[in-house]
Amino acid sequence: xxxxxxxxxxxxxxxxxxxxxxxxxxxxxxxxxxxxxxxxxxxxxxxxxxxxxxxxxxxxxxxxxxxxxxxxxxxxxxxxxxxxxxxxxxxxxxxxxxxxxxxxxxxxxxxxxxxxxxxxxxxxxxxxxxxxxxxxxxxxxxxxxxxxxxxxxxxxxxxxxxxxxxxxxxxxxxxxxxxxxxxxxxxxxxxxxxxxxxxxxxxxxxxxxxxxxxxxxxxxxxxxxxxxxxxxxxxxxxxxxxxxxxxxxxxxxxxxxxxxxxxxxxxxxxxxxxxxxxxxxxxxxxxxxxxx
Numbered sequence: 001x002x003x004x005x006x007x008x009x010x011x012x013x014x015x016x017x018x019x020x021x022x023x024x025x026x027x028x029x030x031x032x033x034x035x036x037x038x039x040x041x042x043x044x045x046x047x048x049x050x051x052x053x054x055x056x057x058x059x060x061x062x063x064x065x066x067x068x069x070x071x072x073x074x075x076x077x078x079x080x081x082x083x084x085x086x087x088x089x090x091x092x093x094x095x096x097x098x099x100x101x102x103x104x105x106x107x108x109x110x111x112x113x114x115x116x117x118x119x120x121x122x123x124x125x126x127x128x129x130x131x132x133x134x135x136x137x138x139x140x141x142x143x144x145x146x147x148x149x150x151x152x153x154x155x156x157x158x159x160x161x162x163x164x165x166x167x168x169x170x171x172x173x174x175x176x177x178x179x180x181x182x183x184x185x186x187x188x189x190x191x192x193x194x195x196x197x198x199x200x201x202x203x204x205x206x207x208x209x210x211x212x213x214x215x216x217x218x219x220x221x222x223x224x225x226x227x228x229x230x231x232x233x234x235x236x237x238x239x240x241x242x243x244x245x246x247x248x249x250x251x252x253x254x255x256x257x258x259x260x261x262x263x264x265x266x267x268x269x270x271x272x273x274x275x276x277x278x279x280x281x282x283x284x285x286x287x288x289x290x291x292x
Contacts, residue, residue, distance in 0.1 A: 005074060005098055007132035007147045010124045013073045014066060015134050015145065021062040021120050022136035022143070025105070028058060029139055030114015058111075060085050062104035066122055067091075070100045077124075080253045082224050099125050101227040101250060107200030116198030119206070123228030128251035130231040135202055144206050144232045152209050152235035164209045166237035170263040175215035176204040181258075183282070184217050187274050192267075201259075205229035208261055209236035215271050216261040223250050226259055238263050245272055 060083050067079065067087035078099040079091035091100075100122065105111050107118035117140060123133035135144040145161075146152040155161040177185045177194040185194040192215055201221060207213040209232045227250040230240040240261045242248055245268070248256060258275060262268035 005077070005124065005126070007124060010074070010132045011134055011145055011147065013069055014122050015143070017066050017069045018120050018122060018134045018136050019143065021065060021104070022138040022141075025058060025062070025111065025118075025120065025138045029111060029118075032058060032112055059083055059104050059108060062120060063087065063102060066102055066104065066120075067100070070122075074098070074100070080224050080227070080250075082222070097126050099251065101125055101130075101224050103202070103224045103228070106202040106225060106229075107198070110198055110200065117200070117203050119200065119202035119229070121202050121224075121228040123231060125227060125250040128249035129247075130227055130234075130250055133228040133231040135206060135229050135232055137203075137206065142206075144209065144229075146231045146235040148231065148235065150235070152232045154210070164211075164232075164236035166209070166211055166263050168264065170214040170267060171211055172214050174213050175217070176207075176213060177216075178218040180219040180221075181217050184274055184278050187278055188215075188217075188271075191270055201225040202229040205233040205238075205240070205261060208233045208238045208263055211236075211263070214263045215267050216259075217271055217275065218259050219257060220255050221259045222255055223253055226256070230261070233261055239265075239268055241268065241272075243275065 063081055063083050063085050064087050071087060071090050076094055077096045078094045079088055080099055081088045081102040103121040105118055106121050110116035111118035117137050120136040123130050125131060131148045133146045141157045143155045152164040153161040154164055173193050175188060175192040175194045177188060177196060179196050188194050204213060204216045206229055208216060234240055238261055240248055242256060243258050260271050262271050
């Protein structure tokens with residue numbers, strides 16, 4: 001059993017290296033080759049599969065740098081990270097309530113093309129709940145941090161950090177409903193204004209925290225994609241949830257069949273209603289086909 005880890009101590013250890021990775025990435029933004037990896041064919045849609053196959057040498061390099069720092073300070077915790085690298089294997093066999101969750105470059109497709117924001121993401125979970133997160137959006141020189149129960153903070157450049165607080169009523173109806181969940185886009189209108197580009201869970205969830213999005217609905221998303229940025233959104237006042245409004249558990253590597261977030265309770269109720277109705281309609285259609 002790992003001794004108690006102070007979430008602030010975790011951020012004190014990882015934020016400097018996240019900043020270093022963010023600064024280094026800006027040099028290569030839109031100027032780095034895609035060395036490629038096997039596409040995730042379980043994803044629906046050619047665009048989603050294409051995005052899953054993009055890999056740059058910096059994905060692995062940043063993961064090694066961040067995990068090396070984490071291992072130096074917290075060698076006994078577990079690890080959930082996107083890429084297969086030597087430092088990820090250094091955590092193998094650990095048995096701890098604590099797990100570091102890392103996506104070295106979320107939005108690699110945009111990073112490689114240089115056409116939209118991307119993020120460097122790391123967080124700490126305990127007992128399946130995110131308790132600390134640090135997210136960099138390098139192309140805008142933004143750093144998001146959060147500790148559970150202590151709020152979400154945004155620092156741009158060398159300016160003083162400011163706390164992110166969502167209003168009781170969202171100031172926008174803009175939503176991100178992914179290509180993997182395209183069937184939910186039309187039923188969400190006109191209450192929400194759904195978009196599916198640019199992609200990236202960290203982008204969507206930090207935009208929720210900033211108040212520029214009202215809702216999020218996607219399918220087949222990995223823990224390392226949504227874990228760290230979910231805490232930024234939640235500590236700003238949004239909610240992240242699964243089918244039935246269940247709280248996500250980030251204790252192990254897995255894909256969430258459905259993953260949703262909302263800027264207010266009313267938006268949450270609406271998103272859950274849309275999700276239920278679309279799934280029920282699809283099931284009814286399948287039953288009719290089976291009966292014929």
